Amino acid sequence: MSVLLAARGVRKAFGTTDALRGADLEVRDGEILAVMGPSGSGKSTLLHCLAGIFPPDEGEVWFDGNRVDRLSEAGRTALRRTAFGFVFQFGQLVPELDALDNVALPLLLGGVRRGEAYAQAANWFPRLGLSELEHRRTGELSGGQAQRVALARALAVRPKVIFADEPTGSLDTLTGEQVMDLLVDVAREEGATVIIVTHDARVAAYADREVVVRDGLVSDFRAAAR
Amino acid sequence: MNVSTTLLGLLEPQPSHGYELKHEYDTLFGIGKPLSFGQVYGTLSRLERDGQIVMHDSAPGGGPERRRYVITSDGVTRLEQWLAAPEQPEPHLQAVLYVKVVLALLSDRPASAYLDAQRTAHLDRMRELTAMRKAGPLRRSLLADFGLFHLEADLRWMEVTMARLNDLRAEVVR
Numbered sequence: 304m305s306v307l308l309a310a311r312g313v314r315k316a317f318g319t320t321d322a323l324r325g326a327d328l329e330v331r332d333g334e335i336l337a338v339m340g341p342s343g344s345g346k347s348t349l350l351h352c353l354a355g356i357f358p359p360d361e362g363e364v365w366f367d368g369n370r371v372d373r374l375s376e377a378g379r380t381a382l383r384r385t386a387f388g389f390v391f392q393f394g395q396l397v398p399e400l401d402a403l404d405n406v407a408l409p410l411l412l413g414g415v416r417r418g419e420a421y422a423q424a425a426n427w428f429p430r431l432g433l434s435e436l437e438h439r440r441t442g443e444l445s446g447g448q449a450q451r452v453a454l455a456r457a458l459a460v461r462p463k464v465i466f467a468d469e470p471t472g473s474l475d476t477l478t479g480e481q482v483m484d485l486l487v488d489v490a491r492e493e494g495a496t497v498i499i500v501t502h503d504a505r506v507a508a509y510a511d512r513e514v515v516v517r518d519g520l521v522s523d524f525r526a527a528a529r
Numbered sequence: 530m531n532v533s534t535t536l537l538g539l540l541e542p543q544p545s546h547g548y549e550l551k552h553e554y555d556t557l558f559g560i561g562k563p564l565s566f567g568q569v570y571g572t573l574s575r576l577e578r579d580g581q582i583v584m585h586d587s588a589p590g591g592g593p594e595r596r597r598y599v600i601t602s603d604g605v606t607r608l609e610q611w612l613a614a615p616e617q618p619e620p621h622l623q624a625v626l627y628v629k630v631v632l633a634l635l636s637d638r639p640a641s642a643y644l645d646a647q648r649t650a651h652l653d654r655m656r657e658l659t660a661m662r663k664a665g666p667l668r669r670s671l672l673a674d675f676g677l678f679h680l681e682a683d684l685r686w687m688e689v690t691m692a693r694l695n696d697l698r699a700e701v702v703r
């Protein structure tokens with residue numbers, strides 16, 4: 304499998320805090336990777352650098368053969384809208400909109416016509432066990448339902464990569480399992496690459512392999528053992 | 530797993546042959562570790578010797594595989610005692626890991642590398658159990674979950690220990 308996404312010597316500081324101190328990572332096309340490590344070790348910062356949410360202070364970020372760190376802000380925004388999907392721990396759905404609006408939103412932002420955007424968005428509801436919930440306000444969804452709507456929204460643009468940061472962090476065990484089962488199944492069906500940040504080993508066990516972030520550096524013990 | 534009391538429990542509802550008990554055991558409990566026929570027939574002959582089961586009937590030709598056994602009242606008593614007695618709440622594996630970490634620190638070997646290797650092994654097993662839980666049926670999913678929660682507990686302990694190796698070294702190395 305070819306490398307789809309990579310960080311090379313990535314450094315990122317917030318004020319005097321060195322969040323990343325030369326992080327290296329390669330993610331292969333179609334793989335599901337867990338990024339583990341203690342709280343505050345730099346996992347989310349690494350995810351944000353890989354996804355072009357902010358550029359690193361130093362080092363390179365590569366996606367599909369191109370330097371993400373060299374893109375302009377507008378270039379990074381366009382990349383995120385077309386090639387990436389995001390699932391976070393909470394608070395990502397727009398509360399004023401209903402579930403279907405939320406899923407259609409990234410398509411509308413990407414310039415898809417209204418009718419087409421809503422038709423595509425509606426397709427995700429039965430696939431994620433959300434039939435009949437299309438017109439619920441997001442505040443009227445359970446935690447697990449809201450997270451599945453967030454997953455549908457991440458998938459709507461048919462992204463090459465799904466970035467998930469503690470996607471089950473606010474869910475109980477069973478609900479978290481449902482979300483992870485769906486995330487992994489749908490990603491495999493779609494051929495999407497998935498990067499899951501988690502400190503939870505049960506969540507990491509869904510991935511094909513794991514790396515560990517500690518003090519702003521990435522360790523890949525499987526690569527070391529090969 | 531206590532094989533002899535487990536076989537008693539499987540035998541209690543109705544008389545059974547050894548191969549039926551083995552099949553039932555493997556289906557319900559033998560995750561990746563089926564009983565051998567030798568284990569089954571050896572265990573049954575010890576249970577018979579100890580009066581906890583007796584032969585119910587036997588097809589012509591002799592041989593242990595032709596015998597059907599039934600539980601005795603002594604067997605039921607032993608089964609009930611075993612079921613009611615709590616297991617020693619002892620985290621076996623953790624004790625071994627703890628010993629390894631301390632010995633590594635005492636001998637100035639790389640304790641963190643051992644823990645990293647152990648985490649990789651734990652996650653490999655958790656991956657298998659995750660697949661097993663997903664495949665079902667529910668009774669196997671719940672067994673897989675039991676394993677997953679225990680391995681997760683080990684990993685949490687390893688993470689805490691990893692974060693405190695320097696303090697632990699200072700405490701144990703004289």
Ligand SMILES: Nc1ncnc2c1ncn2[C@@H]1O[C@H](COP(=O)(O)OP(=O)(O)O)[C@@H](O)[C@H]1O
Pocket residue numbers: 317318320321322340341342343344345346347348349
């Ligand atoms: N926006 C920010 N401003 C200041 N400090 C930050 C910011 N984001 C992260 N940090 C700091 O950087 C370090 C790594 O954070 P983060 O990547 O969020 O860790 P993790 O996701 O592993 O918990 C922490 O010390 C955190 O406090």
Ligand SMILES: [Mg+2]
Pocket residue numbers: 346347348468
């Ligand atoms: Mg984080």
